[in-house]
Amino acid sequence: xxxxxxxxxxxxxxxxxxxxxxxxxxxxxxxxxxxxxxxxxxxxxxxxxxxxxxxxxxxxxxxxxxxxxxxxxxxxxxxxxxxxxxxxxxxxxxxxxxxxxxxxxxxxxxxxxxxxxxxxxxxxxxxxxxxxxxxxxxxxxxxxxxxxxxxxxxxxxxxxxxxxxxxxxxxxxxxxxxxxxxxxxxxxxxxxxxxxxxxxxxxxxxxxxxxxxxxxxxxxxxxxxxxxxxxxxxxxxxxxxxxxxxxxxxxxxxxxxxxxxxxxxxxxxxxxxxxxxxxxxxxxxxxxxxxxxxxxxxxxxxxxxxxxxxxxxxxxxxxxxxxxxxxxxxxxxxxxxxxxxxxxxxxxxxxxxxxxxxxxxxxx
Numbered sequence: 001x002x003x004x005x006x007x008x009x010x011x012x013x014x015x016x017x018x019x020x021x022x023x024x025x026x027x028x029x030x031x032x033x034x035x036x037x038x039x040x041x042x043x044x045x046x047x048x049x050x051x052x053x054x055x056x057x058x059x060x061x062x063x064x065x066x067x068x069x070x071x072x073x074x075x076x077x078x079x080x081x082x083x084x085x086x087x088x089x090x091x092x093x094x095x096x097x098x099x100x101x102x103x104x105x106x107x108x109x110x111x112x113x114x115x116x117x118x119x120x121x122x123x124x125x126x127x128x129x130x131x132x133x134x135x136x137x138x139x140x141x142x143x144x145x146x147x148x149x150x151x152x153x154x155x156x157x158x159x160x161x162x163x164x165x166x167x168x169x170x171x172x173x174x175x176x177x178x179x180x181x182x183x184x185x186x187x188x189x190x191x192x193x194x195x196x197x198x199x200x201x202x203x204x205x206x207x208x209x210x211x212x213x214x215x216x217x218x219x220x221x222x223x224x225x226x227x228x229x230x231x232x233x234x235x236x237x238x239x240x241x242x243x244x245x246x247x248x249x250x251x252x253x254x255x256x257x258x259x260x261x262x263x264x265x266x267x268x269x270x271x272x273x274x275x276x277x278x279x280x281x282x283x284x285x286x287x288x289x290x291x292x293x294x295x296x297x298x299x300x301x302x303x304x305x306x307x308x309x310x311x312x313x314x315x316x317x318x319x320x321x322x323x324x325x326x327x328x329x330x331x332x333x334x335x336x337x338x339x340x341x342x343x344x345x346x347x348x349x350x351x352x353x354x355x356x357x358x359x360x361x362x363x364x
Contacts, residue, residue: 007036007037010272011252012288013277015254016098018103019326022318024317027313033288034288037068037274039096042072043055043058045083046074049146052086052149056086056152068092069193070096071096072096081131081143084192086145086149089142090156094193095192102229113227116200119211126192194217194220195221199227201226206243209242210247219252224240224253235254237253237269241270251270251273252273283332285306300364311357315353321352328348331349331357
């Protein structure tokens with residue numbers, strides 16, 4: 001089983017970012033920054049089980065992204081049990097539970113950071129995921145899935161194996177059972193980890209982290225803000241230090257780590273096993289190399305080539321023209337700081353396809 005402790009300390013990871021860290025973003029960041037670990041965007045466990053055909057696209061990934069974790073969220077342990085098997089069937093290296101999202105629609109429903117207020121339920125959820133993983137390894141049986149989810153899942157697995165391994169999976173008659181006929185698709189145990197915050201409305205780091213650690217996740221990632229703070233103010237790195245010190249489980253820290261100096265400072269202060277980087281990656285897939293002290297070329301010509309490559313990968317993953325607007329924020333981030341950035345940004349915000357992007361960039 002993969003463990004974060006298998007990776008050399010300090011670990012640098014792509015933080016899960018809803019609407020940002022899709023497969024194209026992760027692919028480009030891995031290629032040009034080489035993070036040690038990657039998280040997908042979070043996906044709702046109930047939605048996965050009953051309407052996976054609408055949500056499984058969040059779990060598209062390229063082998064270059066390994067090791068990669070699928071992040072899921074919700075509040076019903078039974079759906080976490082079923083969703084954990086989906087994660088296993090798709091060949092992820094690990095499963096991460098979101099216990100930190102501060103969005104009102106998520107937290108007020110009792111999911112995400114809302115689980116900080118229901119620690120016993122949070123522990124049940126970790127246990128349900130572990131049980132789902134164990135049962136998958138034991139018999140390979142998928143459970144609790146609507147027919148539309150089941151069909152979409154098998155189609156995605158087939159497409160993935162055709163594209164990357166040259167092998168097509170099969171489905172047995174009569175029940176949901178994925179037959180792995182190749183060594184690299186053997187059922188294997190994967191770790192269950194979680195990502196959370198230092199508290200709901202006030203920091204309760206030691207109490208909360210000590211409590212959730214009783215469920216024995218393989219590691220815990222902690223954002224240094226409470227839910228109430230959302231993403232305002234500053235992450236409290238002293239609270240992150242408390243999180244590291246109150247458990248023997250490896251802890252990855254998160255929040256306001258933007259530069260090499262920030263990374264070194266938070267590592268020295270907290271003694272964490274590593275860090276998750278989020279907003280510092282927006283328009284800067286080289287950030288991980290910079291944090292390691294490596295020299296990178298960020299000339300306009302280089303950035304232009306990466307923008308085009310990122311756009312092509314995005315369109316490959318999401319060919320529906322209506323989805324292209326999701327790419328525009330990345331285009332805007334990439335050109336920040338360059339001469340004529342405002343003028344370029346205005347034009348890129350009107351782009352509808354790869355040709356538009358290339359035409360705009362070639363003007364400069």
